[in-house]
Amino acid sequence: MEILLASVIGLLVACGVYLVLRARSFSVVLGIVLISYATNLFLFMSGRLVTNRPPLITEGGPYTDPLPQALVLTAIVIGFAMTAFVLVLALRARGELGTDRVDGPRRGEKQ
Amino acid sequence: MSEMLILPIVVPLLAGALLLVGAPRKLHWHRAISTGATVLMLIIAVRLLLHSGDGSVEAYLVGNWPAPFGIVLVLDRLAALMLLLTAILAAGALAYGMLGTDRTAPGFHALFMFQLLGLNGAFLTGDLFNLFVFFEILLLASYGLLLHGGGAARTRAGLHYVVINLVGSSLFLIALGLIYGVTGTLNMAHLTERLATLDASDVPLASAGALLLLVVFGLKAAILPLHFWLPHAYGNASAPVAALFAIMTKVGVYAIVRVFELVFGYGDGPLADVAGPWLLPAALLTLAVGTIGVVTSRDLRKMVGYLIIVSVGMLLVGIGLGTETGLTGALYYLIHTTLVTSGLFLLADVIARGRPQGSRIVVGPRPPDSALIGVLFLVGAIAIAGMPPLSGLIGKLLILSAAQTSAWAVWIWGTILGSSLFVLVGLTRAGSSLFWQGDPVSSHSRGALHILPAALLLSASPLLVAFGGTVSGFAEATALQALNGTAYVEAVLGLSPTVPGIPQVTLP
Secondary structure, eight states: OHHHHHHHHHHHHHHHHHHHTSSBHHHHHHHHHHHHHHHHHHHHHTTOOOOSOOSSOOSSOOOOOHHHHHHHHHHHHHHHHHHHHHHHHHHHHHHHHSSOBTTOOOTTSOO | OGGGGGHHHHHHHHHHHIIIIISOSOHHHHHHHHHHHHHHHHHHHHHHHHHHTTSOOEEEEGGGOOTTTSOEEEEOHHHHHHHHHHHHHHHHHHHHIIIIIHHHSTTHHHHHHHHHHHHHHHHHBOBHHHHHHHHHHHHHHHHHHHHTTOOHHHHHHHHHHHHHHHHHHHHHHHHHHHHHHHHSOOBHHHHHHHHHTOOGGGHHHHHHHHHHHHHHHHHHHTOTTSOTHHHHHHHHSOHHHHHHHTTHHHHHHHHHIIIIIIISSSTTOTTTTSSHHHHHHHHHHHHHHHHHHHHHOSBHHHHHHHHHHHHHHHHHHHHHTOSHHHHHHHHHHHHHHHHHHHHHHHHHHHHHHTSTTTTBOSOOOBOTTHHHHHHHHHHHHHHHHTOTTSHHHHHHHHHHHHHTTSTTHHHHHHHHHHHHHHHHHHHHHHHIIIIISSOBOSTTOOOGGGHHHHHHHHTHHHHHHHTHHHHHHHHHHHHHHHHOTHHHHHHHHTTOOOOTTOOOOOOO
16 A cells, blocks of 8 residues: 555656646646645655544554644645646736746747 | 734734725725834834843743644744844835835735735744745745736746745645654654654654755755746846845745754754755855856846845855854844845835836946935945945854864855955946946936835944944854754743643654
8 A cells, every 4th residue: 555655646746747847837737736736645644554543542542643634634725725826827927928838938939 | 921922923914814805995004004014013023032132932832732732933032033134124125115016006015914924924933834834825925926016027937936936835745744754743842852862764764854844945045056036036026025035035044044953953863964964065056156146147136136145155154064153143144134135126126217227237327316326335235245344244254254163164265255256346347337327317216215215224234233242142142042952942842731631642
């Protein structure tokens, strides 16, 4: 299970980094989304993988760590807001710059 | 007393919320609210600084949850110093913003307040995850402020800034996950205890987390090679925003001091010197590249942006030495450079308004009131280049003399002195193109009011010399307290009563 999750996170980050380095703003936004998914999974896993246990400390019984779940909820909310913001910004840049290339129009391209 | 710690966060939060929903949609209402809030923050910051002056560390448990389970706010000398610096910058930037920038688009004052909320929170928090949250607040507000007023150049710089900071936030979370995974806590005071007794097999993971944190803070502080976003972002922002952003890179520097000197550097744990080998080389390279940028920039605002990078390099040299004298010099230099660069950003805008060429460094008509503006530019240039008799010299001397015993002394002295020379050359070239040639224009006159906030911020430099003994004494006490975290740890963990019924949490 650990190996599966670890490789999923690795794959997500690899795809995310590739997309973030692309020239068009939409791929960059998608890349950021993938990286933030991977980050959330990673953060969740930092409490170790425990199945079928309550996130409460019971008398002597095993439990899952509740803190990473709280952290990941916060991270998801913040990441969601940031994604919405960067999407709007990318749209606005498309409108104002006349191109969706993140480094501006190519030479010869109409401004 | 400890309840007062929440005020630097609550005041801008309430003011910002009021500006967003409650207040009438009239500009003078908005101006009154944000002026009131900023003045209040100045008073609170002075009060907190005086309180921290006796060397005590004050902690406040939010919601009365015992540390390390709840969120804790901590005030020591370093935090109090940064709070006061933020409040002074905010006052200057707001005064300039109210002369017209806030009229160009709605929402300036609300964003400004949220920016201050994020900054104050980041300086006060005693918890790494909470630091992330306040970073996000200040970043989100800074995205809005950076784009405020619109325009194609601003949008492009803004897109780059937002994307790079979003990737940085992800790295921050991964670092937090690594550190939490091996220590089981994110409370800074509690981390010092856990890190000291870290299992040898967990050290590689923890140091990976620590160095990832260094990358994130380095991104905020614009350390080489993470500095590319800064000149464009700052050069394209409106003047009061750029002036306020002068403290943003210092948030990164503050976080480096807090996390790597206090948390990881506490005691003789296995991670005590985890950032040490990286800081000095990065600092010297940052200095060199910033200096090249200053000499080659053809735009006054970008030049001030590169001056910020140079100052970050200087600060990191002081911090990277890892000694008390080095940190003292860095803290003195931090006060000086923050106020002077923000004053220079405002002054660059005053100059740009008065010339048909704007802020481009080309020969052209002089701005109106060029005698007054020229003198201010001279003061700013002398201060930032570290020439006598202004404050830059004292800060630089403190850092240079601290570096004498370092193994890197030759490199540090060579780089800092060479950098000073070339910064001086760049500033001289800019000053002579701007002020010594051409005829003055009167048609662009915007009144003397715009000069006033810039002059006030730049006047910090002679004041820092006049009260040099007091300031460097405070910087020394601050450095001592920051390097020796015992009082900090005791203040935070001493506050937490054992909660009946809850056993000590141990990692599975």
